[in-house]
Amino acid sequence: MGIFDRFKRKKKIQEEKPASLEAQTDKLDDGLISIDEFEEWEQDQLSYKFEQGLKKSRDKFQQDINALMSRYRTVDEDFFEALEEVLISADVGFNTVMELTEELRKEAQLKNITETSELRETIVEKMVEIYERNGDASDEMTINEDGLTVVLMVGVNGVGKTTSIGKLAHKYTQEGKKVMLAAGDTFRAGAINQLQVWGDRVGVDVIKQAEGSDPAAVMYDAVNAAKKRGADILFCDTAGRLQNKGNLMNELSKIKKVIQKVVPEAPHEVLLVLDATTGQNALSQAKAFKEVTDVSGIILSKLDGTAKGGIVLAIKNELGIPVKFVGLGEQLDDLQPFDAENYVYGLFADMIQESDTLEEKLEEDKDDK
Amino acid sequence: MAFEGLGERLQSTMDRIKGKGKVTESDVKLMMREVRLALLEADVNFKVVKQFVNDVKERALGSDVMTSLTPGQQVIKIVQEELTSLMGGENQKINLSQKPPTVIMMVGLQGAGKTTTAGKLALHLRKKHNKRPLLVAGDIYRPAAIDQLETVGKQIDVPVFSLGDQVKPEEIATKALEHAKEEHLDTVIIDTAGRLHIDEALMNELKNVKDIADPDEIMLVVDSMTGQDAVNVAESFNELLNITGVTLTKLDGDTRGGAALSIRSVTQKPIKFIGVSEKMDGLEAFHPERMASRILGMGDVLSIIEKAQDNVNEDEQKALEKKLKDSSFTLDDFLSQMDQVKTMGPLDDLLKMMPGANKIKGLDKMQFSGKEIDHVQAIIRSMTLDEREHPEKLNASRKKRIAKGSGRSLQEINRLLKQFNDMKKMMKQMTSGKKKGKNPFGGMGLPF
Numbered sequence: 098m099g100i101f102d103r104f105k106r107k108k109k110i111q112e113e114k115p116a117s118l119e120a121q122t123d124k125l126d127d128g129l130i131s132i133d134e135f136e137e138w139e140q141d142q143l144s145y146k147f148e149q150g151l152k153k154s155r156d157k158f159q160q161d162i163n164a165l166m167s168r169y170r171t172v173d174e175d176f177f178e179a180l181e182e183v184l185i186s187a188d189v190g191f192n193t194v195m196e197l198t199e200e201l202r203k204e205a206q207l208k209n210i211t212e213t214s215e216l217r218e219t220i221v222e223k224m225v226e227i228y229e230r231n232g233d234a235s236d237e238m239t240i241n242e243d244g245l246t247v248v249l250m251v252g253v254n255g256v257g258k259t260t261s262i263g264k265l266a267h268k269y270t271q272e273g274k275k276v277m278l279a280a281g282d283t284f285r286a287g288a289i290n291q292l293q294v295w296g297d298r299v300g301v302d303v304i305k306q307a308e309g310s311d312p313a314a315v316m317y318d319a320v321n322a323a324k325k326r327g328a329d330i331l332f333c334d335t336a337g338r339l340q341n342k343g344n345l346m347n348e349l350s351k352i353k354k355v356i357q358k359v360v361p362e363a364p365h366e367v368l369l370v371l372d373a374t375t376g377q378n379a380l381s382q383a384k385a386f387k388e389v390t391d392v393s394g395i396i397l398s399k400l401d402g403t404a405k406g407g408i409v410l411a412i413k414n415e416l417g418i419p420v421k422f423v424g425l426g427e428q429l430d431d432l433q434p435f436d437a438e439n440y441v442y443g444l445f446a447d448m449i450q451e452s453d454t455l456e457e458k459l460e461e462d463k464d465d466k
Numbered sequence: 467m468a469f470e471g472l473g474e475r476l477q478s479t480m481d482r483i484k485g486k487g488k489v490t491e492s493d494v495k496l497m498m499r500e501v502r503l504a505l506l507e508a509d510v511n512f513k514v515v516k517q518f519v520n521d522v523k524e525r526a527l528g529s530d531v532m533t534s535l536t537p538g539q540q541v542i543k544i545v546q547e548e549l550t551s552l553m554g555g556e557n558q559k560i561n562l563s564q565k566p567p568t569v570i571m572m573v574g575l576q577g578a579g580k581t582t583t584a585g586k587l588a589l590h591l592r593k594k595h596n597k598r599p600l601l602v603a604g605d606i607y608r609p610a611a612i613d614q615l616e617t618v619g620k621q622i623d624v625p626v627f628s629l630g631d632q633v634k635p636e637e638i639a640t641k642a643l644e645h646a647k648e649e650h651l652d653t654v655i656i657d658t659a660g661r662l663h664i665d666e667a668l669m670n671e672l673k674n675v676k677d678i679a680d681p682d683e684i685m686l687v688v689d690s691m692t693g694q695d696a697v698n699v700a701e702s703f704n705e706l707l708n709i710t711g712v713t714l715t716k717l718d719g720d721t722r723g724g725a726a727l728s729i730r731s732v733t734q735k736p737i738k739f740i741g742v743s744e745k746m747d748g749l750e751a752f753h754p755e756r757m758a759s760r761i762l763g764m765g766d767v768l769s770i771i772e773k774a775q776d777n778v779n780e781d782e783q784k785a786l787e788k789k790l791k792d793s794s795f796t797l798d799d800f801l802s803q804m805d806q807v808k809t810m811g812p813l814d815d816l817l818k819m820m821p822g823a824n825k826i827k828g829l830d831k832m833q834f835s836g837k838e839i840d841h842v843q844a845i846i847r848s849m850t851l852d853e854r855e856h857p858e859k860l861n862a863s864r865k866k867r868i869a870k871g872s873g874r875s876l877q878e879i880n881r882l883l884k885q886f887n888d889m890k891k892m893m894k895q896m897t898s899g900k901k902k903g904k905n906p907f908g909g910m911g912l913p914f
Contacts, residue, residue: 182512188693191507254716254744255577255689263609284744286581286621287614294609308617339719372577376509376693378721399576401662408693427607 158187158407162220169213172205176213180220190380190411197223227414236419236435239366239393245323246330247356247363250396251349251386252370254337257398259288261370261424262332263295264432270299274329279319280305281312281352284336292334298429302326312336312348313355320359333364340385350389367392368421371408373400379408383416394421397435401425475500489537491527497541498523508722508761511697514731522548542762549758553727557751558736560587561683561710562595566652567643569679573672573703574687576660579715581611583687583741584657585618586749587713590739591653592624600651602642603628604635604675605659615657622746625651635659635671639679656681663702676707683710685738688729690714696725697732704733714752715741726757795890797854801846804839844872845879857883 161183169176177198184194200223201216210216240246248265250258259282266276278296280303282288289305296303304319316333323331335352338345356363369392371379386392395412400423409420420435498519505515525544562568570587572580588599601619603626605611612628619626627642639656646654656679661668676684686709688696703709712733714726717740726737737752789795846854848871853859860868860883869876 181506182516185506186512186694188695191503195503253691253719255579257577285614286617287610287612290613291608291610298609339716341720342718372689372691374575374693374695374699375689375691376696376721376725377507378509378691378719379693381720399662 158183161186162217166213166217172211172213172216177202184407187407188376188379189407190415191377192380193227193411193414196414197227224410228410230414236394236421238421238434240330241362241365245320245328245360245363246365247320247323247333247360248330248366248368249333249335249353249356249364249390250368250370251335251390251392252337253339253382254285256337256370256372256375257396257424258282258337258370259291259295259334260427261368261396261398261422261432262292262334263299264424264429265332265422266295266299266301267429268432269330270301275327276301277319277323277326277328277331278303279316279323279331279333281315281319281334282336283308283310283312283315288334288336302328313352316352317355317359320356320363324359340382346385346389349386353390366394368394368396369418370396370398371412373397373408373423375408380411380415383412383418387416387418392418394419396420396422396424396432398424401431475504493537494523494526494541497537498526501541501545504762505724505727508724508763509691509693509696509728510724510761511694511728511732513697514728517731518548518552518727546755546758546762549727549761550755553730553754553757554736555754557753558711558738559751560591560738562597562653563682567600567646568597568653568683569643569681570653570655570683570685571676571679571681572655572657572685572687573707573709574660575662575689575699576608578660578687578689579741580660580687581605581614581618581657582744583685583713583715583739583749584615584655585622585624586741586746587685587739588619588624588653588655589622589746590749592622597653598651599624599653599655600642600646600649601626602638602654602656604638604656606631606633606635606638607659611657611659618746625649636674636678639675643679654679663699669702669706673706681710684708685710686712686729686735688712688714688725690717690723690725690740691719691721692725694728696728700729700733704735709733709735711736711738713737713739713741713749718742718748722761722763723757724761726752727761795893797846797849797857797886798851800886801843801854804843841872841874841878842882845874845882848872857886 165176165179165183169179180201181194181198184197185191189197201219204210204219204223205216210219238248250262252258262278266278269276276299278292278301280289280292282292283306286308289308293303293305302322304315304322306315306318312335319331319333333352333356335349336345338349340346353364353367367390369383369386371382375382383392383395395418397409397420412418412420422432423435425431425433501522502515502519505518506512510518522541522545525548526541529540529544560570572584572587574580584601588601591597591599601615601624603612603615605615612631616626616628627638627645629638629641635658642654642656646652656675658672658675659668661672663669684707686700686703688699692699700709700712712729712735714723714737717723729735730737737754737757740750740752742748742750789799845868848868849857849860853864853868865876865879868879872879
């Protein structure tokens with residue numbers, strides 16, 4: 098079973114890592130580490146934060162699945178209904194859930210599976226399959242190494258576009274890039290100032306015009322300025338817009354066209370910011386924004402407040418857009434690159450372990466005989 | 467769009483049952499599955515759905531669904547009634563104190579729309595309740611949040627009280643109340659910073675502000691697109707603060723808004739307002755029965771009628787009716803009619819509210835920018851007053867002149883004239899026959 102082998106390998110690697118922040122700090126305390134080691138430590142600390150942030154969604158999910166398995170012993174319609182509920186309660190998209198349970202029903206019938214414990218492995222397998230089915234678009238950010246990288250941020254109102262830009266600007270400034278910001282949200286009251294505050298905090302230039310001016314004009318200026326000043330990355334903020342407002346969505350494609358006038362291959366990355374607490378509507382958002390701006394990646398914001406995040410599966414399955422970053426808090430460095438494999442692995446870690454012990458037990462039984 | 471209304475969902479089940487003569491208990495079970503799926507798809511919390519479906523099932527089995535000739539319609543009717551009563555039956559007004567000042571506190575997650583809603587509420591209170599509101603900038607954490615509130619205040623001409631972002635929210639609240647008293651402002655709306663319901667420190671700060679300000683209304687602002695988590699959010703805010711009302715925002719999006727049902731059923735607190743636009747006048751009273759239709763994907767005729775009533779001048783309407791009766795309706799009347807339609811807001815919004823509109827293929831893709839109406843109006847405006855009264859006078863050379871004047875093609879002008887004539891004919895039939903014409907929605911074929 099290829100998937101399981103890969104997970105198991107991954108698991109081993111992770112187990113070797115220090116398990117807690119304290120353990121890592123102890124390691125630092127001996128005062129005798131090289132720069133390499135320090136960097137490694139720093140990396141560990143980041144992934145620790147990431148792990149912690151996602152731990153909740155994963156724990157909840159596993160608890161639910163385990164409870165389900167112990168409550169329903171036989172595979173019947175009640176069991177499938179309960180399974181649907183577990184998945185839906187994790188905000189996995191509706192269609193994806195239905196697709197998944199439908200396949201499981203068939204599978205159970207085909208293999209004549211009657212006990213839920215026998216289905217456990219199949220559930221994990223199917224979910225991983227669903228995540229991987231729709232192509233493997235890279236979850237790395239596209240960076241134009243020799244020249245300006247233009248990143249366009251889009252999304253509905255209140256998802257955290259401006260905040261995410263602040264965090265991204267911080268991240269790439271830290272990595273030694275020259276970053277600039279374009280204040281393209283000329284509509285919402287105070288949005289330009291909000292971006293300016295982030296710019297001041299991180300110490301990067303913000304290109305802006307007055308509130309109410311044409312966002313496309315701001316972008317045109319910003320891209321030109323970024324080119325002239327030799328910036329590496331330009332993050333373009335846009336006003337939040339609901340995906341069913343045709344005129345506002347058309348404005349986005351105009352913005353995109355204007356950017357392309359200055360840098361033909363731009364934008365190198367179009368990031369859609371999604372609020373992790375959003376339900377089924379997240380799919381509608383992803384679909385609509387993909388149509389007008391060809392979204393290349395997703396930032397899942399506010400993931401720290403919620404025990405969900407299942408929509409990641411649905412978006413990948415139904416639209417093939419990878420999640421590139423997740424927002425896990427309100428601090429400057431709380432935006433983390435998203436490792437899909439790690440995440441999916443995390444969801445099922447315990448379940449894989451259990452099926453391991455089950456296998457071992459079966460083998461022991463055989464040996465006994 | 468992936469969303470199907472409950473009506474369509476039940477249709478396939480109905481087709482299977484049709485012709486069987488009698489509906490069995492297992493048929494009802496099948497229908498209940500569709501009800502369940504429709505609600506889950508609308509983001510209603512799964513626990514709420516479970517309870518709800520059980521209730522509906524009992525009622526369905528006990529009532530005449532099984533003997534009814536149209537069991538599908540019966541089920542929809544029961545579901546809609548139950549949904550409506552679960553969401554509180556009727557609209558509830560905002561709490562206003564007898565003794566000024568009335569204090570309103572806005573709370574919620576980040577990005578729910580607290581600041582915008584605070585502004586909308588201020589405008590609403592001034593317009594509809596004759597209040598003198600004060601907006602208080604209590605969000606000291608998010609960059610430029612104070613700027614945002616100040617800009618909003620300027621837009622609607624409501625004073626904003628702020629002490630910058632270095633003063634604790636508790637102190638801001640105290641000072642704001644004093645300020646309101648001095649200035650004789652009778653309504654104080656306190657904006658607070660967005661916070662996660664699991665952030666204890668910030669949640670306690672809210673509690674402190676509440677203790678100081680003793681608000682008459684604690685308004686929880688919730689994004690209508692929120693998924694299954696809506697329950698947890700509402701529950702934790704309610705536990706700590708004992709909220710008194712809820713505003714659902716961003717309902718102008720295409721979300722079903724099942725969160726409304728979840729929130730109502732876990733907190734038992736009324737949803738009072740809905741946010742329906744980015745503009746400052748985009749705040750409307752919440753109507754449970756309309757929300758029920760929306761959750762079920764069944765359109766919202768009542769809102770259209772209300773919008774029409776809000777925007778259409780009654781005298782003009784009467785005059786128009788008379789003209790229709792004696793068929794002296796002219797192109798000029800047609801022109802003003804179109805102006806009225808335009809004041810009702812974007813056409814595509816209106817269309818979306820029509821029942822069954824989601825069934826029309828390609829409608830979601832269609833763009834009504836209002837340009838079509840502009841074009842027709844341009845054509846009519848290029849006619850002389852005499853021509854508008856007597857369109858039969860329009861000969862080829864007059865039409866050519868109009869085409870030049872309006873910048874439209876001759877075909878378009880001919881099409882318009884033909885449509886106008888057809889319309890007149892139709893009206894004649896309607897008014898001379900029964901009084902059918904009085905109800906503009908009569909022939910539309912409602913789903914039940």
